[in-house]
Amino acid sequence: MTSSSFSRSSSPPISQLPPPADKGTLQEPQVRAMFDRIAGFYDVMNSVMTAGLHHGWRRRAADLACVGPGDRVLDVATGTGDLALELARRVGEGGEVIGSDFSEQMLTHARTKAPAAQAPITFEWANAMALPYADGEFAAATVGFGARNFSDLDLGLAEMARVVRPGGKVVVLEITTPTRPPLSTFYRLWFDRVVPLIGRVAGDPEAYEYLPNSVKRFPDPRELAAKMDRCGLDVRYVLTAGGIIALHVGTRRPAEPS
Numbered sequence: 001m002t003s004s005s006f007s008r009s010s011s012p013p014i015s016q017l018p019p020p021a022d023k024g025t026l027q028e029p030q031v032r033a034m035f036d037r038i039a040g041f042y043d044v045m046n047s048v049m050t051a052g053l054h055h056g057w058r059r060r061a062a063d064l065a066c067v068g069p070g071d072r073v074l075d076v077a078t079g080t081g082d083l084a085l086e087l088a089r090r091v092g093e094g095g096e097v098i099g100s101d102f103s104e105q106m107l108t109h110a111r112t113k114a115p116a117a118q119a120p121i122t123f124e125w126a127n128a129m130a131l132p133y134a135d136g137e138f139a140a141a142t143v144g145f146g147a148r149n150f151s152d153l154d155l156g157l158a159e160m161a162r163v164v165r166p167g168g169k170v171v172v173l174e175i176t177t178p179t180r181p182p183l184s185t186f187y188r189l190w191f192d193r194v195v196p197l198i199g200r201v202a203g204d205p206e207a208y209e210y211l212p213n214s215v216k217r218f219p220d221p222r223e224l225a226a227k228m229d230r231c232g233l234d235v236r237y238v239l240t241a242g243g244i245i246a247l248h249v250g251t252r253r254p255a256e257p258s
């Protein structure tokens, strides 16, 4: 990864980007361009695709961050900011939430929600691969439906663990692939047929073909837990929504004496 990949340049037109290696893997500029493109209808699509259940999943992720009044918290790949707003409810006026993302268009939508936040909240540009924050700066760091888009998952997890203080939490909320019928059958039908169809109706078939494919290539819950463990986190996870949603929470271990 070159340092220029971390720069803030605006997204090039999609036609100028190299073709993706496969439908579940996009290079960083392509991921950013895709989210810039879909920012305007991202919230509506989430509600349509999950029948509104996504709000509850984010609430649960915020609970697992175990933050309270006065804490400083980071929401990585914050998108349109809904998980950051959940965290704001928990840290209150004496706390602070930073929601960072590399899609300016997603951040623009997040900022429209900031006045309703129950804590000081800042939505700012940052690449999850090189977070511009000090070691141990936050009581917790969360990522909701963002980790599967990271160009380097290990690096993204290591960065989140780095900026959390010892004893603090790293929470990863992600879609995962259920293995048992009947939900696995329904899931395949929904993600492989219905979601791409909704994407076509919304006018962005590419983005909503990428979604199911990015879920398929994401590590299973056990593998993800092992990756988080390697970042210095004691990890537990819960599966919910019949095994479609995985919530991983890692507690940062104290630094080992050198």
Ligand SMILES: C[S@@+](CC[C@H](N)C(=O)[O-])C[C@H]1O[C@@H](n2cnc3c(N)ncnc32)[C@H](O)[C@@H]1O
Pocket: 031, 032, 035, 076, 077, 078, 079, 080, 081, 082, 083, 100, 101, 102, 103, 106, 126, 127, 128, 129, 143, 144, 145, 146, 149, 150, 151
């Ligand atoms: C599916 S959206 C999730 C948004 C939000 N967290 C939520 O709960 O709905 C994924 C977000 O991850 C962001 N993202 C992906 N890779 C990123 C990176 N390397 N650095 C910062 N943001 C990133 C995208 O721009 C997008 O806003």
